[in-house]
Amino acid sequence: MADLSVDLAGLRLRNPFLLASGVWGESGESLAGAHRAGAGGVVTKSIGSVGRPGYPNPTIESYDGWGLLNAMGLPNPGIDEYPQEIAAARAAGATVIGSIFGADPGEFADLARKMAATGVAALELNLSCPHAEGYGTEVGGTPAEVGAIVREVVRAVRLPVIAKITPNTSDPAALAEAAERAGASAVSAINTVRALAIDVRLARPVLAHGLGGLSGRAIKPVGLACVYQIFSRISIPLVGVGGISTAEDALEYLMAGARAVEVGTAVAFEGIGVFGRLASGLSVLLDELGLGSAREAVGLAHRGAGRGAASPA
Amino acid sequence: MADLSVDLAGLRLRNPFLLASGVWGESGESLAGAHRAGAGGVVTKSIGSVGRPGYPNPTIESYDGWGLLNAMGLPNPGIDEYPQEIAAARAAGATVIGSIFGADPGEFADLARKMAATGVAALELNLSCPHAEGYGTEVGGTPAEVGAIVREVVRAVRLPVIAKITPNTSDPAALAEAAERAGASAVSAINTVRALAIDVRLARPVLAHGLGGLSGRAIKPVGLACVYQIFSRISIPLVGVGGISTAEDALEYLMAGARAVEVGTAVAFEGIGVFGRLASGLSVLLDELGLGSAREAVGLAHRGAGRGAASPA
Amino acid sequence: MRAVVRVEERVAETPTTVTLRFRYEPDASPGQFVMVWLPDDDELPMSLSYTRGTLKGVTIKAMGETTRRSLGIAPGQRIGIRGPYGNCFDPTPRRILVVAGGSGSAVLAPAVEAARALGGEVTVALGATTAPELLFRERFEAMGARLVLATDDGSAGEKGFVTGPAERLLREGSFDAVWTCGPEVMMRKVVSAAGAVGLPVRCSVERHMKCALGMCDACALGPFHVCVDGPVFTDRQLASAEDFGRFHRDASGRRRPL
Amino acid sequence: MRAVVRVEERVAETPTTVTLRFRYEPDASPGQFVMVWLPDDDELPMSLSYTRGTLKGVTIKAMGETTRRSLGIAPGQRIGIRGPYGNCFDPTPRRILVVAGGSGSAVLAPAVEAARALGGEVTVALGATTAPELLFRERFEAMGARLVLATDDGSAGEKGFVTGPAERLLREGSFDAVWTCGPEVMMRKVVSAAGAVGLPVRCSVERHMKCALGMCDACALGPFHVCVDGPVFTDRQLASAEDFGRFHRDASGRRRPL
């Protein structure tokens, strides 16, 4: 049986499947539930300095099975209310990665210190929400901005720092490079892809906020391209996110260069049981391909594939 | 019966549905066939200065019904071989828009002159192919580059010039603004979204070129976001492209701000008959919504939607 | 699925409550809810108060700003509907005690209809602040349910909370099941009174909702998500949800005492 | 659909032609083709030379660099298959004349098998440059087809092109249908000879292929796309394709005389 465990920036994960930020991430009991369902680790909802209700509804539009559009607007109870949720998740044994969002490097650093104090194992910086005004890509959409925020956070805490970057840019690898130079321990890619839906009968955008972010199967090829492009340009590990709902999807990300992956939208379409299915499915698939561990698969698709005879068995 | 005809940068189209570049666009008989199937106009395959075979196969990966990944590599017979194809399309009565790609403003201008000489009704500049080395986004991915190319082409020819821009950027509207300032008559958005697929059994990218571009239903929300964002920032007309396969999809684009739309991948999944179905479907839909013409729908989703009572019928 | 529908009928049920009827194809069962999008406004979870055929309905009580504005919706206006979501009431028990408070009748009325159609004997303990606010009083009567009323001001039935007559009925009568929907503190009392006499309870619980897809976590209730695991819960499930009857979460996810 | 399969069997059919067998689930009919991906190499259209059951097969003739390299593929190696694509031969005519040249037997063999299974009488005019290159000679014989041979060097059957015996058979014999696959100039002659005696023809035509989805236009043939409208065309369709037998397009879309 293939070994599914992976090391990610000093964290030892029982399998490469993390709960993605924003999904089952507001309540500690939900985080604990994702852990019990088999997730290798859980990323919290992105937490800010003060509570935010998020945008009014509608906040979601669903495309049958292949995609999901959302503009939640970063609802969160604020960092001061959140430690009790993390405590509940940790009590259940979950490896918790705390996601934070801020308006500038100073706010990020401040939040990082407070989040670190809750006992999370690592931090993920949301530099990539495509629709939150004054946050996300608006403050972390360029290499310079990414670098400045990561640098400030790395200075503020001793925890591994994962920079989560946006696909809504001409050169995602440049953002990853900036994160690495600034001292990030890992990069996660991708957040949602900027998108919109219109209701033709009401002649208006479906989401209250107008623009939103696309997730789910539709963006898997987009996330894979980002991870594949970034892999050869940084030496810190990568976390692949975007459209993963089967073990094969996850293996595509590993082969493209991801050390671990995050799963979000599949929870909406398949339920939290998806984590158990992903782990057992990956184990079967690795065995079938003669790979002894998930680690061995990382970056395999980059082996210089010359053009000549057909590949040996 | 709603009036489907639209004016696009001086062109009078019988309906807003154009054949997108790269689909049924190499042979004049195919362009003629799209016209006979009901397309309001046809955009040619992007044509370069000299013939190119494109990338080796595999050049395509298909996601059942909701997406298509391709890296054709801009195969084309070269501008000197192409006039006979345009002649065949024009002989059948098609309104032909000639798409061109070059490596720099000078090559674009030269191609524009030659393409204009074939009798096309307008030009579309491919500034946006996400995977062609030395072309597409590599030469037209920034506002400055878009501006320089458009300016040179507008100087070279008297035809309406449509700048086709990429979604693989943080601010698509900035590209559109640059095109407008440089004298473009219209902007079309979007080209494909940078993407990748990996075959886990062979542990390598599926496409011979590695990276490709995603099209089809998966990118409709992405294209809509671009058109919606661009609409309020330019005053020249917009052509919406990306994932259109039903009349409702097309109406979403019109309401987001597009004057006309292009249809590509739907031809693969539904056949060329899609043009007839789109035109009759749009007519029915406009009637149902009490809209007298396709023109009336343009930009409707931008009416300031205050928050108050439910909308009147 | 999501659709935009035209409001076919508007019925003022009480001074603060209206029913909107509209054609919506998907099959639905009593207990399920839909997300109702008031186009220039918010999108809110609402139980289906009419589940049979295509002429579905929701019954909205003015609670806050949006629901208050929704009272102004007129026939002919368009609203968005997605769903139905969630689980439903099992209508098979023979003798059912229903305890309804406030807008709780909205979800319980179609459930009682289903039980009566199967020949069930239903007693409805119906509570409200004042007589005109007793929601679906006539509708329950028309179904042939036995009605026991309570109002805070005594203008109809017993004076006081509906939990009074409910507890008495539980002690005196013999029932196979208890269904309840209303203020959570009320439901908590019903659960404990039913527990005292060993009766299973089904509670329709409300939480803040956004996605309705079991994803955003807005509607977390202990280890559950109301939108997919509920809204109808068993007493045993609720025993494992420490927040039931104690706190809920606001739109930000912050815990708020009930 | 697309899958990666393991080559189960490799059969050297002629000095320049090999058959690869592999397990591939989707149903296929004689006439249809698949895209064969040689992983470190190209992806090429190949007719299915074995269509029944899951053990499908393709028969590849070394034409250029890639097909030449493909002769080296050994059992156990993995190749990609997508498809099947395109239309098929109608196997119901009673008396069929089959004219096969070069690798044309690859697609005609399973079609003749299907016709024989329905009791059809089949005459195969089989041509090649030289005797050892007569593809599926034994396979056609084993099916009980009547075989008429022609080789350019006279090493088997008549000396010369297979169009010679084909034209004679058409004048002498009585057939209900003609099927042909081979060099396009040969097929054009067969179409005109069959037309002279008023017989309908089905031609399996090759064009450069990339998408196989009727989209990229690489395989344009007059108003048709070989990948979705073909590869099997009627003589009437081909009459409306001015390029049939005259020119094809290379990978760039440029017209090339045949």
Ligand SMILES: Cc1cc2nc3c(=O)[nH]c(=O)nc-3n(C[C@H](O)[C@H](O)[C@H](O)COP(=O)(O)OP(=O)(O)OC[C@H]3O[C@@H](n4cnc5c(N)ncnc54)[C@H](O)[C@@H]3O)c2cc1C
């Ligand atoms: C499954 C379910 C079924 C429901 N069925 C009915 C029904 O049939 N009839 C009925 O009148 N009401 C029903 N409700 C309650 C109804 O959704 C709220 O009363 C309504 O959302 C209040 O909106 P408001 O903007 O007017 O109130 P606000 O002024 O915003 O707040 C009033 C109360 O409503 C809550 N609320 C606000 N927005 C939401 C939301 N998106 N989701 C949940 N609660 C919210 C607030 O937290 C607060 O407790 C149901 C709720 C749920 C969860």
Ligand SMILES: Cc1cc2nc3c(=O)[nH]c(=O)nc-3n(C[C@H](O)[C@H](O)[C@H](O)COP(=O)(O)OP(=O)(O)OC[C@H]3O[C@@H](n4cnc5c(N)ncnc54)[C@H](O)[C@@H]3O)c2cc1C
């Ligand atoms: C529907 C169809 C069914 C076919 N069935 C068979 C078969 O059963 N057995 C068989 O041996 N051959 C078959 N062919 C032909 C086979 O695909 C070509 O011979 C092969 O692609 C040549 O590849 P190459 O790289 O070796 O040749 P090259 O050196 O590249 O060129 C040799 C010839 O093959 C053509 N060719 C190259 N690539 C392609 C391509 N992607 N699509 C079409 N033609 C191409 C060239 O244009 C040229 O005419 C079929 C072709 C088609 C369109």
Ligand SMILES: Cc1cc2nc3c(=O)[nH]c(=O)nc-3n(C[C@H](O)[C@H](O)[C@H](O)COP(=O)(O)O)c2cc1C
């Ligand atoms: C409803 C929803 C809420 C999200 N909230 C956050 C968030 O708060 N912070 C964040 O970094 N990403 C957030 N995301 C993005 C996801 O973490 C993930 O990057 C994205 O959805 C792609 O993965 P998926 O296709 O598996 O969902 C959210 C996504 C969804 C669908």
Ligand SMILES: Cc1cc2nc3c(=O)[nH]c(=O)nc-3n(C[C@H](O)[C@H](O)[C@H](O)COP(=O)(O)O)c2cc1C
């Ligand atoms: C096979 C294929 C080839 C394409 N070739 C070109 C091209 O040559 N020039 C260009 O501007 N766009 C090209 N495109 C992009 C399309 O014109 C269009 O912008 C994109 O596919 C999105 O539209 P769709 O979802 O309707 O296909 C191509 C797309 C596909 C799928």
Ligand code: FES
């Ligand atoms: S409303 Fe989002 S999880 Fe229930």
Ligand code: FES
């Ligand atoms: S191979 Fe692309 S259209 Fe036929």
